[in-house]
Amino acid sequence: MRVAIAGAGAVGRSIAAELIQNGHEVLLIDKSADAIRPERVAEAEWxxxxxxxxxxLEEARLDKCDVVIAATGDDKANLVTSLLAKxxxxxxxxxxxxxxxxxxxxxxxxxxxxxSVSTPRIMSALVEEAVAVGDLVRLFTFRQGQANLVELTLPEDSPYVGTPSGLVPxxxxxALVTILRDGQVYTPDAEQPLEAGDELLFVIPTELEDDLERLLAPSTHP
Structure with a gap:
């Protein structure tokens, strides 16, 4: 996969290094001559x-790219880059x-x-995920906001503690994606009972998030 990254700062370089390690072809673009340091990510194009x-962007041959990542420190530049790329x-x-x-x-x-990747939102979500029980925490929004990756820690008074996940309506x-329990990751099994304290990860449309909270934690979400 060929990936172009606009912005060769610390964020852009870190993304580039990770993608290259995973076997992808990466082009780093920056308008600042000071930022062009090929020795920092030697395997990338600059x-x-x-x-x-x-x-x-024509010079960068964006039409040959599978993905464009707008990772500059300027939101206006990131929006313009994304719009032109698309x-x-x-x-x-x-x-x-x-x-x-x-x-x-x-x-x-x-x-x-x-x-879109929002650093403030990710950090606040991680804080909420660490302390919230019975509250749904949105971790990530997928393409064009059609669905979200959310987390809910099952409270002790949930009516579905001890219920096999396949019987939960x-x-x-x-979609229940995975269950985190005692430091382990479990693939959802229809016959596996849910336990208090389980961290449940779902992919769900935004409009159904409240329904999910009321289902699993009715005492806090009547």
């Missing part, structure tokens, strides 16, 4: 260019980095962003 200019070069997948939480609502289909279009 391009000194402005990712907000169409001519620069509309002018028909890149199949775009990922946009959100630097300021107030701008998160912009990172969607209208600006050509398939997946989860909402339609809600």
């Amino acid at each position: 391009l000194l260019a402005d990712c907000c200019e169409l001519s620069s 509309t002018e070069f028909a890149v199949p997948r775009t990922v946009g980095r959100v630097n300021h939480p107030d701008n998160e609502w912009l990172f969607g289909e209208a600006w050509g962003v398939d997946v 989860f909402p339609d279009n809600c």
Whole structure:
């Protein structure tokens, strides 16, 4: 897979190194000459260019890329890069980095962003996930907001403690992805009973999140 990354700062370089380690072809783009340090990620291609200019993206051959990651520290640049990648070069997948939480609502289909990654949201979700019991915590939003990856720690007073997961009437279009228990990861088994303290990970549409909370933790979500 060929991946172009706009922004060769610490974030962009870290992503590039990880992708290269996984066997992908990576191009790093940055408009700052100071940021062009090929020795930092020697296996990547490097391009000194402005990712907000169409001519620069043509030089980068974005039409040959499978994924474009807009990872600069400027939300405006990330939005423009994503929009150009999607509309002018028909890149199949775009990922946009959100630097300021107030701008998160912009990172969607209208600006050509398939997946947005918000550092503030991820950090707050991890904090909530660590302390919340019976509350649904949204960890990740998938393409164009069609579904979310969410976590819920099953409380002791849940009516489904001890119930096999296959007998729990989860909402339609809600998928139990995995169960985290005692430091172990379990693939959901229809005959495996749920236990208090289980961390349950689901993929679910936004509009069904409240239904899931009320189902599994009715005492706190009447």
